[in-house]
Amino acid sequence: MKTNKIPWGLTIFLLPIILWLFLLIVLPQIDMLVMSFRAENDAGNLIWSISNYKTFFFEHIYWRTFARTAIYSIIVTFLTFVVTMPVAFYITKVASMRFKGFLSIIILMPFWVSELVRVYGWMILLRESGVINHFLVKLGILQKPFEMLYNDATMIMGLVYTSMLFMVVPLISVLEGLDDSLIEAAHDLGANAVTIFFRIIIPHATPGIVSGSIVVFMLTLGNYLTPNLIGGKNSLWFTEQIYNQFIASFNWNLGSAFGFMLLGLSSLIIWAGLRLSKQHLSKVVQ
Amino acid sequence: MIRSLPKTRTYSITFSLYMTLYFIFLFAPLVITCILAFNNSDFPSLPWKGFSLDWFTGDTATRTGIFHDQINLDSIMVSFKVGFFVAIFSTVVGTMGAFLFEQEEFRFKQALFFLMLTPLVIPGVILGISILLFTNNLGLFFEDRLGLDIGLLRPGFWLVVLGQFSFISTIVVLIVSARLKKFDHSLEEAAMNLGANRFQVIWNITLRYLKPAIIGSLAVSFLMSFENFNTTLFLVGSEATLPVNLYLQVRDGSTPVINAISFLLIVGTSILAVINLTLSNKKE
Numbered sequence: 001m002k003t004n005k006i007p008w009g010l011t012i013f014l015l016p017i018i019l020w021l022f023l024l025i026v027l028p029q030i031d032m033l034v035m036s037f038r039a040e041n042d043a044g045n046l047i048w049s050i051s052n053y054k055t056f057f058f059e060h061i062y063w064r065t066f067a068r069t070a071i072y073s074i075i076v077t078f079l080t081f082v083v084t085m086p087v088a089f090y091i092t093k094v095a096s097m098r099f100k101g102f103l104s105i106i107i108l109m110p111f112w113v114s115e116l117v118r119v120y121g122w123m124i125l126l127r128e129s130g131v132i133n134h135f136l137v138k139l140g141i142l143q144k145p146f147e148m149l150y151n152d153a154t155m156i157m158g159l160v161y162t163s164m165l166f167m168v169v170p171l172i173s174v175l176e177g178l179d180d181s182l183i184e185a186a187h188d189l190g191a192n193a194v195t196i197f198f199r200i201i202i203p204h205a206t207p208g209i210v211s212g213s214i215v216v217f218m219l220t221l222g223n224y225l226t227p228n229l230i231g232g233k234n235s236l237w238f239t240e241q242i243y244n245q246f247i248a249s250f251n252w253n254l255g256s257a258f259g260f261m262l263l264g265l266s267s268l269i270i271w272a273g274l275r276l277s278k279q280h281l282s283k284v285v286q
Numbered sequence: 287m288i289r290s291l292p293k294t295r296t297y298s299i300t301f302s303l304y305m306t307l308y309f310i311f312l313f314a315p316l317v318i319t320c321i322l323a324f325n326n327s328d329f330p331s332l333p334w335k336g337f338s339l340d341w342f343t344g345d346t347a348t349r350t351g352i353f354h355d356q357i358n359l360d361s362i363m364v365s366f367k368v369g370f371f372v373a374i375f376s377t378v379v380g381t382m383g384a385f386l387f388e389q390e391e392f393r394f395k396q397a398l399f400f401l402m403l404t405p406l407v408i409p410g411v412i413l414g415i416s417i418l419l420f421t422n423n424l425g426l427f428f429e430d431r432l433g434l435d436i437g438l439l440r441p442g443f444w445l446v447v448l449g450q451f452s453f454i455s456t457i458v459v460l461i462v463s464a465r466l467k468k469f470d471h472s473l474e475e476a477a478m479n480l481g482a483n484r485f486q487v488i489w490n491i492t493l494r495y496l497k498p499a500i501i502g503s504l505a506v507s508f509l510m511s512f513e514n515f516n517t518t519l520f521l522v523g524s525e526a527t528l529p530v531n532l533y534l535q536v537r538d539g540s541t542p543v544i545n546a547i548s549f550l551l552i553v554g555t556s557i558l559a560v561i562n563l564t565l566s567n568k569k570e
Contacts, residue, residue: 010386010390010392012382013382013383013385013386013390014386014390014392016378016379016382016383017379017382017383017386017398017402018398020379020451020452020455021398021401021402024417024448024449024451024452025401025404025405025408025413025452026401027420028413028416028417028419028420029408029416031416031419031420031423032412032415032416032419032420035419035423083308086301086304086305087305087308090301090304090305093288093289094288094289094301096289097289105563106309107312108559109556109559110312110313110316112509112555112556112558112559113316113513113548113551113552113555113556114512114513114515114529114532114551114555115513115515116513116515116529116532116533116536117316117319117532117548117551117552118315118316119536120315120319120532120536120540120544120548121314121315121316121318121319121548122315123536123540124315124318124319124322124330124331124540124545125314125315125318129329129331130331131318131322131331131332134331134332134333135332161311161315164312180288180289180290183288183291184288184290184291187291214407218407218409219409221409222409222410222411222412222516223516224411224515224516224519225515225516225533228537229533229536229537239409239411239516242411242415243411243519243520246415246418246520247520252419255415256415256419259411259412259415259416262409262411262412263408263409263412266407266408266409267407270407
């Protein structure tokens, strides 16, 4: 096809890509792995050691925060799916054709705005002196305002809110591809809504559900802002532990071990998700 | 059930109600943030005390509006500068990546492509700390062995740019590749038959064709850079970007100045998003 291909054309394109991927991705990750196996001995010298991982597994606070973060991320991923599935279905199958384009644009708008602004919006809505409390007291539903922030339920709500975009977009695109006549046929043959949902819609939407879930899970696991700002003191998130080790305690070796555990967990879940659904990474991210 | 099928009244009403609630849920925090930016009050909360522009233009000791708030203005400036460089670097390297993966053949191409996708599945916090570790160790190495003190390797402006560049480039590769895939290669072949060399072809034909994708990449990478928090948090030096600066203020209590900044951000990003959408609709 390309007859007069010049070999240095390849080099010019290849060089920056290699530099980018090796200097900013591969080598830093290897460095982090190496750092996580180094620790100070009694004499204060750096030696090879697995003590950082020992600390992680034997100090309950770290291990529990890790498990909690993982479980909550799974809950958030599931809830995000439950909340956005009807929305995607409505936009692709129920809304009138004229309304459809408008809805699918407007639904993306809030996510162009910084996550920090969105979390801040929830803070001024929900806090003790917040807007919702103001209305509830004024309407006489509440005697006096109460703090709605800084608990696990609010934190999960915030995480779901932040993640919705990454679920709704793949769902809309798979449901676009679902031929209406399949649903019509099932309906004509007497299937009810529940059967249609579980036998036709869900199987067809599986690729979208998997790619949405992978992205949502990964972003929730690595989220720092939402748990930190509206999750309160008892809702420790694992990224906060990493931050504390790096910035507050300045124990970079332990922090690296934590970082590697988080990276390992997120890679494991992504790998499992891809295997279960028999998909390839390059298709999921696009 | 769907458009073409009969549906019960309850079904339609429930569904419409759900969608209404969803949109309220979606927009409530943004709308309320914008409204409270104009409240004539010292706190970002109700009751409504009248309309005021104090949190934009005020210049008194108790109410310093955003246009006179030097710390916030500085951080906005830093974010603009970071966004500018990240957009340029990511778009250039990302476009080269798209050419590499779409038009070249070489050994280990699949492996390299897979590696190129990984920044998207590495949590941003991990990207941040690993680059921090690596540049710090590299800096120590240069200092110990060669006696060189390289400021570039310490947390600061350029490290933030590098950290954001490391994953935003991947997104550019995907955006540009998507358009390059639809490119009609007979145009290139025709130009080559007429005696153009490879780079003349790329410059005069392929890049002209890719223009919408490249402009889109510039806009998307600028926005992503402007908003990034997770990776940036670990790499900032003394010059905080806007999200990091806002985070520190929100964490330690808030004034309506934050609402004013949020209002400007919401308006700004919406305009950019609308421009981007109309441009990409035009090309369809």
